[in-house]
Amino acid sequence: MVVVRMWRRLFGGSAQELDPLRDDLVVVASSFDDAEACSTALDRAKALDREADAVLRHHLRLPAEQLESACEIAGYDGYERAEAAATAQELVPIILQRVQRLDPLSCSQERSRMAGLAQRHDGVADGWDALQPPRIAP
Numbered sequence: 001m002v003v004v005r006m007w008r009r010l011f012g013g014s015a016q017e018l019d020p021l022r023d024d025l026v027v028v029a030s031s032f033d034d035a036e037a038c039s040t041a042l043d044r045a046k047a048l049d050r051e052a053d054a055v056l057r058h059h060l061r062l063p064a065e066q067l068e069s070a071c072e073i074a075g076y077d078g079y080e081r082a083e084a085a086a087t088a089q090e091l092v093p094i095i096l097q098r099v100q101r102l103d104p105l106s107c108s109q110e111r112s113r114m115a116g117l118a119q120r121h122d123g124v125a126d127g128w129d130a131l132q133p134p135r136i137a138p
Helices: 002-010 038-044 064-075 104-120
Strands: 026-031 053-063 080-082 091-101 124-132
Touching: 026 038, 038 104, 053 064, 053 104, 064 080, 064 091, 064 104, 091 104, 104 124
Parallel strands: none
Antiparallel strands: 026 124, 053 091, 053 124, 080 091
């Protein structure tokens, strides 16, 4: 994780990376519909600041015995596990998140990557959302 953050800072990362643990972050874009294109979801997102980083979160459900492996693989791409609501279901909800600039292509690529990760680990990718601090009106 440290190497990924250093790489971002040196080669194209923002000067001050968005902290995904900030308590003022709000959902500015989301899609939980497999048929909806990321470009459509982002066009619908009026609160999204396309010039700023966002916390991109993927909501997955995986078997408990697959969680560690899936998190390790996602970690190679800079994703970290966020807490998800606990349930007594067969598949455990998990959120994988990372900070990045959102555009339709990168969002679509990451959505596809997470769907593949979930499928390879006998799980389901439910959708994604993006968080940013609220914009202050001028």
